[in-house]
Amino acid sequence: MSNTETHPHEVVCHDGGLPGPRSQCADGVPVEIIEAREVPLGGPRAMTVRRTLPQRQRSMIGAWCFADHYGPDDVSMTGGMDVAPHPHTGLQTVSWLFEGAIDHIDSGGNTGRVLPGQLNLMTAGHGICHSEVSTESTTVLHGVQLWLALPDAVRDTLPRRFEHYEPEPVAFDGGSALIFLGQLLGAASPVAVHSPLVAAEIRLDPAATLELPVDPRFEHGVLVDAGDLTLEGVSVPHATMGYTGIGSTMLRLRNEGTTPARAVLIGGAPFGEDIIMWWNFVGRDSDEITRYRQEWQDESDRFGEVLGYVGHDPDGLKRLPAPALPGVRLHPRQNRPPHVQG
Template structure:
């Protein structure tokens, strides 16, 4: 998915920085609440997405650097998803649906149909472009789009990789889990990552409690998709927000005090030690890199290649606004400044 903000913010993600809005826990590991901001995705009939990463408060959870949460959107009302070809550098994209069907096409020659419970990961490396469009069979669209920052030693690789994985459900006393990246609850995903990560969908029954064993070297974020009374380590995590716990915990208690099933997305990983500059759809290290990526995209450079087979809602090769590709926004006329990531510990108000 693309970041379609016309004035996208600049993020430099590294250790150190300022605390943000906080929450105190009732026992166990401290929990920090990261609330979402609403961002329109698309043109005049845009669907809104709820973005929890990056924020001024916190830019990274492990190598997870971008979390967009969208839907449920009725396609008849919004027109669905129609994201024309757009570029990426220095990252992996992870698409995970709860409802709907999306067609993916990229410049690595990969064409895939994304369905609920099926993980699709695209590795940009030095450069890739892709399109994402809800298909005619989709009645509604609902899910998350996630980005993972690539470490310096692999981010310049020219390969444009794509992996598809359908995890088997893991049952526990209070619900089920689908582990799409890393290892959790005895389930291991075979999908390639370049830093230690975990990603999973959790379904928690009404009144259910899960004492979840986790890697103490990981920091974790728990996104609430559905559930009015979800608690992480005793702290209420509002719907659409992320409850963040830093490194050190060996078990995280997740509870659903509501009378409906809760659906959650757990993201975690080892703290990402590199400074990463993010602007629009590009991850780099310097302003000069970002400027070069933008110029190459605008001039149809070979770094990104070309998408074949994109059928938008405006017909073959066009989205409903008539665009065959998404142009980059204007760069700010300043040197991009760092936005620091706090240390990997929940920030707690005194």
């Protein structure tokens, strides 16, 4: 997925953040609430996504540096997803759907259809470009798009890749989980990652509680898609993320409602590297971002070419142009610790 904002702000990503609500449980883990901001994706009939990462409050959770949540979206009203070829550097994109289907084409020569319950992970590395279009048969589109920052040691050396994995459900008393990256609940994803992390879809029946063993090295975020969910006794509203810092060995999730609940859990060890995100680029300094933008505009070999993109609008853009850079150098902000602040 592209960040299609025409005037994107520079985002300097660090671990850590600002104060948020805390659990009132005697033995509970502190919880910080990260609210989403709405961002239009596409043209005049743009579908709206709800973005919880990055924000000034908290710009990373482990290596996770971007989180968009969208739908359920009636594509007859919004036009669905139609993102023309656009570039990425220094990251991996994670596509995870609840409903609908999206066709993917990238400049690594990879094509794929993203379907519910199936991980699709694209590695940009040195540079890649890709398109994403919801299929003609899709009537409702609903899912999340996540980005992983790649460590400096590998971000320029990894090849362009597109990986697919369909995890088997892991059942527990009161629900089930799909672990699509890392290890959780005794299940492990075979998909290789380049920093310690985890990601899973968690489903909870009405009035069910899950006591979830987690890695104490990790900070975690729980993005609520459906249901009346609490994390450590703190209510996490729909389309918001509950954050917990490092040091926890157990997280308690409960569905307080009368309908099924669903959430996406992400987590990872604090990334330990400052990154600058601007538009669809992840870099380390202002000069890199400037160079990436110019190379995209020049149609350089860094990003390659998407062959076969057909959008919903025959007169639409065949390639997304990069927005204008701000007239100042991009500088890091002060890093914050991977704990709920307060």
